[in-house]
Amino acid sequence: MRKNAGAIPVNNFGSESDGGIAIERISFESLPDLGEWEQPERHDRHSFFLLEKGSVTMEIDFQQYLVNAPSIIYMHPDQVHRILTFENVIVNAWAANNENLNPEYLVLLEDIAPAIPMPLNHQMFVLFTEAISLCIKLAEREKDPLYHSILKDQTNVLTGLIISLYRALRTPSEDTLSRPEVVTKAFKEALGLHFVSCKRPAEYAQKLNLSTAYLNECVKNSTGHSVSYHIQQRVVLEAKRLLHHSKQSLKEIAATLGYDDYAYFSRLFTKVSGVAPVTFRNKNPD
Known part of the structure; x- marks a missing residue:
């Protein structure tokens, strides 16, 4: 794979007009090859993925992970990653910059970064699927008067769910810091x-x-x-x-x-x- 001519490329996850929040549902089933997905990159914001179907092999900061559906993946903006292989993938992806995330959540995200991909049980998978489905529907209502505020709130709901998921793995003593x-x-x-x-x-x-x-x-x-x-x-x-x-x-x-x-x-x-x-x-x- 070719190297980037300069520093590590930063993927602008959304567009300049998206207000710092992007969300979409993507199918990789029809891609003939990895192409640009195989290039190492950072994202320009905190990014989250619900792997709904299939499997992906990823490299995150020199560590390889085989991720099988259903799983949640969180990427901190600092982390360098690339896709190595995939098979029959359907993934829900969303991302938000610092300005759109709850300040408390930003602190907690730093606490769990770097995060490893996390498998979901059926109950959590259904919960995330329903929450993301609502968020995608809200993202399509750009003409609503409170469009950005509503989308921002729903994105923070998703972020809070992910943080809760990671923090549930902590032992009780970890929640009372010396x-x-x-x-x-x-x-x-x-x-x-x-x-x-x-x-x-x-x-x-x-x-x-x-x-x-x-x-x-x-x-x-x-x-x-x-x-x-x-x-x-x-x-x-x-x-x-x-x-x-x-x-x-x-x-x-x-x-x-x-x-x-x-x-x-x-x-x-x-x-x-x-x-x-x-x-x-x-x-x-x-």
């Missing part, structure tokens, strides 16, 4: 937003109004790893995405990730991943 766990959660949210510009633990401590020592203590107690470890892991994950899915040079990737010193970036990548950047790229051709 102070170190609260701090660690806040740090991970900040890391997702600022990993390109902030590379030092002290920068995150300042953003969270904490001492560096206390932040590191909380994160290490909660995860077993230091703040620096998590920063490096997040940077290297993004580097792997770019090495694998783009034709950017190694120096361009280093610069994209906030490193002017390519030699330092290369040593960091090698230390964290166990292989040099050029070796990783050569071992993982598209």
